[in-house]
Amino acid sequence: MRRSLLVSALVLALAGCQSAPAPRVAPEAAPQPAAAPAVESPAAHDNLNALAWMQAAEEYRLATGQTYRAALAQLDRAIKTPDWDALVPSERANPPDGLPPAVIFDIDETVLDNSPYQARLLRDGGFYEETTWDAWVREEKAKPIPGALEFARAAAARGVTLFYVSNRAVHLDEPTLANLRAAGFPVDDNTRFLGLGHFVEGCEQIGTEKGCRRQLVGRTHRVLMQFGDQIGDMVTIEANNPAGRMAALEPYLGWFGERWWVLPNPTYGSWEPALFNNAWSLPEAERRRMKYDALDYAE
Template sequence: MPNVRPFLIALSLGALAGCAATRPHADAPAAVAPVVAGPAANDNLNAVAWTQTAIEHDLLYREVYRHAGEQLLHALKDRDWDALPREERTGKARRLAPAVILDIDETVLDNSPYQARLVRDGKRFDEFTWSQWCREETAQPLPGALEFTRLAAARGVTVFYLSNRAQDLNDATLANLRKAGFPIAVAEPVFLGLGTVVDGCEQSGSEKGCRRRLIGRTHRVLLQLGDQLGDFVDVLANTPQGRRDAVSGYADWFGERWFVLPNPTYGSWEPALFNNDWAQPETRQRAAKLDQLRY
């Protein structure tokens, strides 16, 4: 029998050499996954994504507007019903024509495409890009808004639109509202933008109190709807506590005479968290927000 030992040894050495050639060296660096380029992180991404894609967003709007419509019919039957803040009502409202007051942006018109562009482009709000968006006149009605305003108009209730859009956007805003199908009374000015002059009332910043008082001179306000606290009452101190104080005497009015719509993308609630100082770097603003969180 031939001696096979040398052959087996050679075969074993060859196999070991093959394994060594295919097995990664223990000290070799692991493969690194390629970095996929993308947009910079943006604090508003989740809020805008929720606004545009979550069915919960639409359901909330429909829920609020449906309940507001039910309250509207109830308020029409009660001649003493009034939704103006107590300090803004002068004289009796019983004999005045009925009206409702609505904010525009994120209350009746959806501006989330503008917010989405800011997220996509890594930018922040500025008056120029905002003006460009408004002049496109393409903002769509939010769920339930058309049905509610048309119900009000059909019942003889004047629909007033209060907005803090600049005066040079008045025409574009009215055109957008009309294109979207909202009722616009022609017998009286029903769009009151920022800068509206009200005799005998000195406006503070962008607060809407003077404009509400102007409406209250000729109308009994049945309901108010908006996405910001200032859509209902003037906020004297825009701090978390100051905002609570502003509505401390009106808790029972929400869901009865005042209806708040959800807007997580922007609002005066945000600068209240960092002392209203937009000049601060974003890192400081973010740190101030983190300080407000409860753990």
């Protein structure tokens, strides 16, 4: 009996030991990945997509190239048609009959590509100003717009005089002409560059409009074609607002793709300030709001 009680006690004692929870050992903490260094995002800029398209998209090169190829296909017909003239009547001071043929080019974003200058402004958070623009022009690094050089050379080979009517200031004539020549454009005479500030006797200059300079070309030449990235490169805009711009071009819609040729330029131009009443003095955020207001939401 005593032995039986001792065995029972021993069994109960062992059972108690087995039911006791084992002590927990805290697991070693897993190593945490180091925090990634903060990367500063580029500042938002209205011109980013436009510049990226001009510099990287094949579609841009195709668009400019097809414009100049289509113009070249029309050029021989224009030369052979005596009454073919690309000046509006108000800028034609004398009959074009018998005058030697000419073509008028704008320069910037029409024959020369200044997108690297604009890319610098975007990178540096800056905006256009005369000091940085003059410095860029003096670098003489602008490359030809795709298609422009081929057309210019073909026109010159046919005996067509090329005029470069630009709103580059006249004091930039030397680097401008040097850049054009370095890029391969025919420039047979320094007087072929007619910059902003060029005085035209007998014609009243209206702001930065090119009407007087176009009239000057027309005094000695029959203008076959005009090339530009702005409506104002072909005709004077009396009021730079959507209605005024349409009024300027509407009588001549049939000339586009025949006598007048427009190059794509989404980066700048008179179309932009027309959306905010030409009020560059407004804060950038307010100008942007007005551009948003000008969008069509089809609602």
